[in-house]
Amino acid sequence: MKKISVLAAALLAFASFAQEPQMNLPRVKLRAGMHVIDAQVAASPEQRMTGLMHRKEMPQHEGMLFVFEYAAQQCFWMKDTLLPLSIAFVAEDGTIVNVDEMKPQTLDSHCSHKPVRYVLEMNKGWFAKKGVKAGQKLTGAPFQAK
Template sequence: MFPTPGAFSLGKAFRALAGTFALAALLSPLCAWSQDGPQMNLQRVKLSAGMHLIDAQVAITPEQRQIGLMFRKEMPQQEGMIFVFEQASQQCFWMKNTLLPLTAAFVADDGTIVNLADMKPQTTDAHCSAQPVRYVLEMNKGWFAKKGIKAGSKLGGPIFEARR
């Protein structure tokens, strides 16, 4: 027996409405914009680079990684964003819609910086890891150089300790 057309339409409409609310609930944290740009409320992790401490936002979902630091007008010097991927592979980043000049550190599972790349704002130039990595840490341009941190330096923190 088939449902009556009215019942079918009402059920279908209810499911569509419920799906819309579920989608909105899932996307609301990803679309949280503040006056300083998107994604200001991501989970954070404390990292270390020698004696220097970093307060890094964690971009772990594909949507969070895609948005990254886009549209931000400023970022405190001790802050950054760490991008976490499911598996190590060559990671390439660009700066479309990113207003801040940044340096990307491509980081191995054990926290070793594989290579660094200075990136100009609002460009689509590709900046890639020299070998497969799972992590990329973006900081204000020049932060690593000012601290004497280069390829081969190690970062510390709970993200890397879990992989050792």
């Protein structure tokens, strides 16, 4: 019985930890034309899995850049994400492949139209308000030729 209590306590501790938003990820400055984005970088599988879940707010000039090891079709959903978000699927050279709008706390799948290495999430409507569309390039350290 004691083993079950210890296991239950561990699961509760993990569940409460999992409810905390990621706030201290590394950051990178990106540009979309004249617009500067302060993006947190989610590079590990755990960081990408948590993403912007459990956040209640995000400043308008901030976002999260998801970095994958190689280009592939990427799909995102918003199960435990409280904020409505816009998502840009971005090729290795910084070219935006497609942009989509995502409703909070849904299981709707939002996928890249072709393989991408990066995904950028911003507050809902950010790309439309700034006139940033598919075919345009983001600039910044992640997109520079290697």
